[in-house]
Amino acid sequence: MTPALQISGLRVDIGGQTILGGIDLVVAPGEAVALVGESGSGKSMTLRAIAGLLPSSGRATGSIRLDGAELNELSVRARRRAVSEAVGMVFQDPREAINPVRTIGDFLTEALILARGVSQKDAGVRARGVLRDVGIADAATRMEQYPHQLSGGLLQRVMIASVLLAEPKIVLADEPTTALDVITQEEVVAILDARRREHGMAMVFVSHDLDLAAAITDRTAVMRAGELVEEGASATLHKQAQHPYTRALLAARPVLAPPSDPTQEIRDVC
Ligand SMILES: Nc1ncnc2c1ncn2[C@@H]1O[C@H](COP(=O)(O)OP(=O)(O)O)[C@@H](O)[C@H]1O
Numbered sequence: 726m727t728p729a730l731q732i733s734g735l736r737v738d739i740g741g742q743t744i745l746g747g748i749d750l751v752v753a754p755g756e757a758v759a760l761v762g763e764s765g766s767g768k769s770m771t772l773r774a775i776a777g778l779l780p781s782s783g784r785a786t787g788s789i790r791l792d793g794a795e796l797n798e799l800s801v802r803a804r805r806r807a808v809s810e811a812v813g814m815v816f817q818d819p820r821e822a823i824n825p826v827r828t829i830g831d832f833l834t835e836a837l838i839l840a841r842g843v844s845q846k847d848a849g850v851r852a853r854g855v856l857r858d859v860g861i862a863d864a865a866t867r868m869e870q871y872p873h874q875l876s877g878g879l880l881q882r883v884m885i886a887s888v889l890l891a892e893p894k895i896v897l898a899d900e901p902t903t904a905l906d907v908i909t910q911e912e913v914v915a916i917l918d919a920r921r922r923e924h925g926m927a928m929v930f931v932s933h934d935l936d937l938a939a940a941i942t943d944r945t946a947v948m949r950a951g952e953l954v955e956e957g958a959s960a961t962l963h964k965q966a967q968h969p970y971t972r973a974l975l976a977a978r979p980v981l982a983p984p985s986d987p988t989q990e991i992r993d994v995c
């Protein structure tokens with residue numbers, strides 16, 4: 726089967742500095758892979774290189790295939806199109822990714838109407854449907870609102886809803902819950918995980934939280950200083966980590982005590 730994503734020898738240099746030193750990674754259709762590693766190890770740059778979102782002084786070499794298509798053989802325009810068709814991105818902070826002066830409804834329906842020729846009415850129906858899928862009950866009201874009227878957790882659900890609407894082959898999620906409070910983090914991860922499985926989308930899930938990443942992925946790839954140092958089944962990485970760096974990362978995990986009464990937690994108001 727053609728991999729959803731196949732990266733070979735991906736190297737990124739910025740201003741003469743090597744940021745990624747030759748990454749190899751294959752993600753099968755429907756497979757979820759975690760990309761973990763300490764801050765600065767190159768996780769975000771890997772996703773940005775795939776999406777063609779490197780800083781202007783950045784230079785990428787090597788091969789990136791999305792659903793079989795070699796991106797480096799495409800013109801800038803064709804590449805942008807291939808990425809927008811095959812990839813759904815979820816960022817750490819949804820506020821940076823959603824235009825603040827457009828309504829949630831416009832944000833969700835725009836691509837359907839412009840790129841896919843869906844009628845405004847049908848796009849609205851679909852958008853309300855996916856908002857409900859990600860646990861937003863008052864979808865019609867939310868469609869009329871602006872990003873600043875929604876909490877971070879709600880906005881990240883909207884982001885996930887927009888990815889679902891686009892039906893990408895692969896979701897690239899870059900620490901999608903880091904900006905959220907703990908309880909909302911769990912809810913958002915659960916929604917992303919469940920909907921991804923349901924829709925059969927592949928995913929690369931970037932996180933510095935090994936436990937969280939392992940819980941919702943099949944495989945974990947460990948990055949250090951721009952290199953992939955270890956790869957293994959997420960379920961057994963704890964027991965079978967070979968690389969001293971992976972073992973150090975695992976040993977450095979914070980152990981969180983469960984809240985004494987979870988119902989008393991301040992919840993992200995939905
Ligand atoms: N715009 C940039 N210009 C130059 N170097 C950058 C830029 N952004 C990030 N870097 C460097 O690239 C490396 C990898 O960063 P990044 O991929 O953001 O790490 P991670 O997501 O794993 O925390 C770091 O050394 C960082 O300092």
Ligand SMILES: [Mg+2]
Pocket residue numbers: 768769770899
């Ligand atoms: Mg990052």
